[in-house]
Amino acid sequence: MSSTSFARSEVVENLVRDASMAPSMHNAQPWRFQYSRAGDSITLRADPERAMPHADPQLRALHLGCGAALFNLRVAAQHAGFRPVVTTLPDPDDWQILAHVSLRESAGTIDPGLAALHTAIAERRTSRRPFDERPIPDELADRLVAQARAEGGRLAFLSGWHLSLVLDVIEEAELSSAHSGDPDEQRWVRTGVKLSDAATDGIPETGFGPRRSDGRAPVRDFARGRSETGDAGPGTAAFEHMPLLGLLCTEHDHPSDWLAAGQAMERTLLTATREGLATSFATQALERSELRWLLRDPVWGAGPVQMVIRLGYGPLGRPTPRRPVREVLEVVQ
CATH class of the missing domain: 3.40.109.10 (NADH Oxidase)
Known part of the structure; x- marks a missing residue:
């Protein structure tokens, strides 16, 4: 692998790591990512083995969790200097393909508002603790x-x-x-x-x-x-x-x-x-x-x-575990 390819792979791993910090029902993390070197793009796929047939028979919650992961991916990409172009549900014959994200830097537009949210990805928690009895402004x-x-x-x-x-x-x-x-x-x-x-x-x-x-x-x-x-x-x-x-x-x-x-x-x-x-x-x-x-x-x-x-206003929750990037990311030529 060339040094350029290695560097790109490391960047993609960081993007997927940030994407995987998204919340999902019961922290099932029902997503998979595939990076195409030739296309310089990331495909987000649903992981049906992590679906919940009793609580989520229509797969609505699965899509919500994957949508949150997609948003994190967009934020991380913008922060890394990319101009991602996102196409959702690109294949009508394969429901598991939820989004295609092109990382070609000249394709999309820069959104400073998204990039500014990057630090919050790691800080966000689900807090099941009591909050203060005071309204937000x-x-x-x-x-x-x-x-x-x-x-x-x-x-x-x-x-x-x-x-x-x-x-x-x-x-x-x-x-x-x-x-x-x-x-x-x-x-x-x-x-x-x-x-x-x-x-x-x-x-x-x-x-x-x-x-x-x-x-x-x-x-x-x-x-x-x-x-x-x-x-x-x-x-x-x-x-x-x-x-x-x-x-x-x-x-x-x-x-x-x-x-x-x-x-x-x-x-x-x-x-x-x-x-x-x-x-x-x-x-x-x-x-x-x-x-x-x-x-x-x-x-x-x-x-x-x-x-x-x-x-x-209250204490943040403790971080919940996340699967290693190698379990959710596949790299293809």
Whole structure:
């Protein structure tokens, strides 16, 4: 391999490493990347072996996670000086090919706004800890809404009766999951020190967070009797009574919308991280079709809800494991 090829391969590995820092349902990391030396391009593919047939039968959440990885890849490429050109769903005969990213430096345009988000990729965490009971400034809320809109999503912060409704629906979904069990959740939750320390995917025990003793923040109980303590030391904690929740919606509900929602979600999360906010997700109701549609607000008439994001001022979560780049990246001529 020539020195030029070696240097390019190292750059691509760094790009894929950043892309793989994206959040995904239960940290399943359902993506693969293929770098073509001849085309100087990266293809993002879905990894169906990491799909969740019980909680995500339509593969909507899989597309969201891969969309977040695609956004990270765009940010990393811009930061590295590339002008990437992205084509989503380029092959109608192969649903697993989710995006094609050309790295030819003269092809696209420079976006300083994307490059500026690069440091937040490594800083972003999913925090299942209590947040402060204080609102974020209106200017910041407006900026987060604009960030989601830039990627084709619509973000709306909840209040009043709609917030209460959404919290009720999420609590119903959480109780149902606790009683009936979730085989997908069981597959990806890692308990015990040895398993948690060795895992390169899934949710380790250190990422569970404390159980909620008070408040209405929609935090998921990943322990479910499997662990007595979470990453807070004590096993329980008081959470927010009025959590700040944002609904991320799209106009339609097709794979292209799911990919756009994943990019809008990650752009929002990285911006929030840069501004000192902690974030997490509430996906319980989204995993049940009969409850997902109840989350919509009939007054402002947005399209289907793709994600419920919890934001606030509080401690960042601990980093979750990531698969080595060699497991997710294939290099071809």
